Amino acid sequence: MQIMINNQLIEVDTPITLQQLLKIINQPDKGVALAVNRQIISRNQWQAHTLLEGDQITLIKATAGG
C-alpha cells in the first residue's frame, strides 16, 4: 500500500506498524515525534498502531534553533 511520510509517497508491505515503519525508513526512534493524519501518536503506542492505505505521516525531530 501507499502512504505519505513528510509529503513523500512511499510503498510499504502490509500490515505495518509505526514502529516497523521507522525501521524500514532507517530512522532512529529517539528524539523524534510522529503524527498520523495530524493526530499525534505517543511513543508507547507506536508498536500497536497499524497504518492504513493513504495515511499521512508526519515525522519530526529536533534541530538547531534559537
Next chain:
Amino acid sequence: MLTIADKTFSSRLFTGTGKFSSSQIMSDAIKASGSELVTMALKRVDLNNDQDDILDPLLSAGINLLPNTSGARNAEEAIYAAQLAREALQTNWLKLEIHPDPKYLLPDPIETLKATEKLSEMGFIVMPYVHADPVLCKYLEEAGAASVMPLGSPIGSNLGLKTKEFLDIIIEQSGIPVVVDAGIGSPSDAAKAMEMGADAVLVNTAIAVSRDPVSMAIAFKEAVTAGRRAYEAGLGNCSLQAQASSPLTAFLDVL
C-alpha cells in the same frame, strides 16, 4: 540561584543552538557558556538526507532542552508543535513563540496569550516569547506562564535593549522570572539586562555568528555574572549634577 518551575539554575545565561557553523562548535560554545538551558527548534525529517545529530552532545553534557514552536503562526499551530516537541524531546518545557510575520518575527500577543492558557492547562512549562509589553506580561503570568521572555529588539538583529524602559517596568511588576530574549548583540547588552534585574538572558545569534563562538560564549558568561553581581550589590543613583567623591581642594584655602 534562579528557579523556574521545578528547576534551579546556577547559570543565568540561556543559549540557543541556531546558526552555528557546525554542531561541534555549537556544542563547544554552549559548554563554554555554562548554560544549563538551551533552545531547540523542530523540523520535518528529510528522509533522503538527515545526519545532523545535535541532540546527543547536549544531552550527554547534562544540559536541559527548551524546544521552541518557531514556525507556528497561531495558537493552534503552536499547540500542535508543542505536543510534537514534548513527544520528541520528552520534556514539558516549552519556549512558546508565535510570529506570523517573517520579516520582523515579532510575536503575536493575542495568539500567544491564548496558547499560554491552553498549554499551561495541558501541563506544559510555558515560557512565552513576547514583545516588551508590561500589561501582556501580567496577563501571561495569570494565564500560567512559568516565566516571560520579552524581547530587547527583533530576533537576530543584535540591536540590543531597544525596549529598555519597558523591560524595567516588566521586571518591577513581574511575579515570575523575566528572561530577556532576542536582540542581545553584545556582552554589554547582556550585562545591562542583568544589572536592570532581569532573572536571565537568552543569547543565540551573537554567540553563534561570532568569529570565535567559544570565546564569545565565555564573554557572555562573564558579562551575565558581572551584571547579576552588580544588581545584587545595588547600583548607585544617577544624577546629572556632579556629586564629589573626593573632598575637593578645600585644604588649598589655608595657603
